[in-house]
Amino acid sequence: MPKPASRLLGPALLALALTPLLATAVVPPRFPAGAVWHQNIADAPLHPQSRAMLETLAGLGGWGNSNRMQIDFSLHVHHTAPADAPRYEVIPHRGSGEYWRPDCEALPTTMPVPADAAFEGQSGLTCNSANSDCHLLVRQGSKLYELYSGNLSGGVLDARCLTVWDLSVVYPPEGRGEHCTSADAAGFPVAPLLVNADEVAARAGDANGDLGHAIRFILPNARMATDPALGGVGGRLYVRPASHAGGPSGPRGSVPYGVRMRLRPDFDMAGYNPAARVILRTMQRYGLVLADGGNIALTFESDRHTTAKWSTLGITSQIFWNGTGGAAPVKVTDFQIIDTGPRIGETWNCVRSVALPSIEIFLNGFDPA
Structure with a gap:
């Protein structure tokens, strides 16, 4: 079977091969350069317990899915919802009656949903939110709408949470x-x-x-740290840049929700194609941030709405764990943990940030309230 072009071409030829595609490439939703997600952490100080935490995580089984750094491509992002896109009312989750307040946007509210948008893992606008995460991600101008545990039925979106991010704003440390x-x-x-x-x-x-930005990753909740001494509900805790912890249930010595890890600078990239090396260098310079609980470590945007396709780039779900082409699999012990501050006990008592009167206020770290 012929190999993907990205494995056969050198960097210069690969760039020429992709030039026609990039003429219509989408612009992913990103925050301003000053946002924490764009902080280069290649030289950031290590946490004093970096090695111990990673060894504890490795002892618990490492990555989920039998310790495989696998990639999930099921999340779709609609990048440019038009101003006249249909807007649908959001209501509490029909199956459970849950809607997380005050964490999520106050109800009643609406969000834009273009006709070609799709829920996570779906081809359209219905999703079994009783058994799946069912994210719906839509950008309209400078606003990013992110719906969790959603479904569209009868012209109404039911969900456990809708968050709206302002992509023009550098948020404070607590998000x-x-x-x-x-x-x-x-x-x-x-x-x-x-x-x-x-x-x-x-x-x-x-x-x-x-x-140029940090990458989201997830771990099984039983491998994330808890510590009853911090006073959090059930010992739950997190570190910056997180503002919340879900359901961690692991030992104190493991990694916490929100942990930011960078790939070691001496990681051997031999055997990886040019596209994969871009991702690995990003892990070295901007790192991974622990965002949620689950079994598949990495979540990449699907290529439903992009010009470039993962198959053309030679990026498969297994590329970082099975040693494809003689490459070394990526293990948790190939990382280092940077020091992002103390652990915070999770009270589940959300205190929303004040309205953002200007970007400059939070760039300077000053909250007028």
């Missing part, structure tokens, strides 16, 4: 609010932390290219 969740358990935005095929293609011809 949308201390102890506040979002469409991701850690309180993070989802779409800006996904890896997008067009942005990888745009940098695959650069021998030193990276994506």
Whole structure:
């Protein structure tokens, strides 16, 4: 079977091959350069317990799914909802009656849903939210709408949470609010932390290219740290940049919700194709942030709405764990943990951040309230 073009071409030829595609490449939703997600952490100080935490995690089984750094491509992002896109009312989850307040947007509210948008893992606008995460991610102008555990039925969206992010704003350290969740358990935005095929293609011809932003990852809850001494509900805890912890149930010595890890600078990239190296360099310079509980470590944006396709780039769900082409699999012990501050006990008592009167206020770290 012929190999994908990205494995046969050198960086320069790969760039030429992708040039026609990139003419219509989408622009992924990203925050301003000053946002924490765009902080280069290649030289950031390590946490004093970095090695011990990672060894504890490895002892618990490492990554989920039998310790495989696998990629899930099921999350769709609609990048440019038109101003006249239909808007649907959001109501509490029909199956459970849950809607997380005050963490999520106050009801009644609406969100834009273009006709070609789709729920996570689906081809359209219905989703079995009783058994799946059912994210719906839509950008309209500078606003990013992220719905969790949703379904569209009878012209109404039912969900457990809708969060709206302002992509023009650098949020404060507590994000949308201390102890506040979002469409991701850690309180993070989802779409800006996904890896997008067009942005990888745009940098695959650069021998030193990276994506310039942190990457979302997940672990089984039983492998994330708890500590009853911190006073959190059930010992739950998190660290920055998280503002919330979901359901961690692991030992104190493991990694916490929100942990930011970088791939070691000496990781051997031999055997990886140019596109994969872009992603690995991003892990070295901007790192991974622990966003949610689950079994598949990495979540990349699907190529439903992108010009570049993962198959053309030679990026498969198994590329980082099965040693494809003689490459070394990526293990949890190949990482280092940076020090992002003390552990915070999770009270589940969300205190939303004040309205953002200006970007400059939070860039300076000053909250007038």
